[in-house]
Amino acid sequence: MKYQGVLFDLDGTLTASGEGITKSVQYALKKMGRPDLGKDRKKLEVFVGPPLLEQFMDYAGFSEEEAAEAVKYYRERYNVTGIFENQPYPGIKELLEGLKEKGITLAVASSKPDQMVKIVLDHFQLDTYFDVIMGSDINRPKMTKAEVILQVLEKMNCLDEREQVIMVGDRHYDVLGAKEAGLSCIGVTYGYGTKEELLRAGVVKTADNTRELGKLLGL
Missing domain, CATH: 1.10.150.240 (Putative phosphatase; domain 2)
Known part of the structure; x- marks a missing residue:
């Protein structure tokens, strides 16, 4: 799709x-x-x-x-x-470049505090690929993944077009947060969750590496 x-x-x-x-x-x-x-x-x-x-x-x-x-x-x-103490996964920059070339709107939705998200992306020169970057509010320690996702969708002007937007994550928290926000989710198994965890949570597809992820996203 x-x-x-x-x-x-x-x-x-x-x-x-x-x-x-x-x-x-x-x-x-x-x-x-x-x-x-x-x-x-x-x-x-x-x-x-x-x-x-x-x-x-x-x-x-x-x-x-x-x-x-x-x-x-x-x-x-x-x-x-x-x-x-961190590094981008192999193929991430190429994946993001390919998606941008196709005119796809890209965003980051993380439970990490907003300032930290932006520091990490800037440090690895990934920030320029994204139209919206958002983490959690450090003053709201119980802020949910779904709340972050909904705020991102609002900034993307996609609240009424959720069927054309997909979430990508590595843990069941990402999948469940996406579901709560009305999105489907692709699970990546190269992160910190297992394929079984992701399937139980209800991902639509799984990708074992960034090349497989690119194919699922239309590259």
């Missing part, structure tokens, strides 16, 4: 950000007196994608107040060092 607009998640979809995120979670858990919970960085990849507040509550059993403190510690490290 030829889409008029494509919304991309950031972490695990455009960039491989796991190292910076998991090391920053380790730092936060140590500061919270729970370094035992951060020994296995692979397990901490569950923090890639969802809002941090709820993930600290789910993973560590923190109260909301404790989780908010953990998020502050996380950002102490991430905002200085972790944000750059």
Whole structure:
């Protein structure tokens, strides 16, 4: 299908950000007196994608107040060092160039704080490919993925043309957020979620690499 607009998640979809995120979670858990919970960085990849507040509550059993403190510690490290322990996936720039050449409107919809999203995209010179870039409001730690997506659609003037727009993400949070906002979602398996997770959430298609993703998007 030829889409008029494509919304991309950031972490695990455009960039491989796991190292910076998991090391920053380790730092936060140590500061919270729970370094035992951060020994296995692979397990901490569950923090890639969802809002941090709820993930600290789910993973560590923190109260909301404790989780908010953990998020502050996380950002102490991430905002200085972790944000750059990151790199675009192979073929991402070529994919974005191809979509732009076809006149497709491109956007980023991420649960990462808005300022951090823009810093990452600028650092890797990916920002110029996108018509709309939006992350979550740092003052609203419970802001949902669906809320971010709806704000992006509004900026794209696509609220009434959702059938011509698709979301691309690597976790079930992306799929469910897209559904709630009235969009279908393509899942990428090269990120931090599994194919099974994505299929259970209801993706319309999956792509194992950026070349497959390009074909699904009409390249």
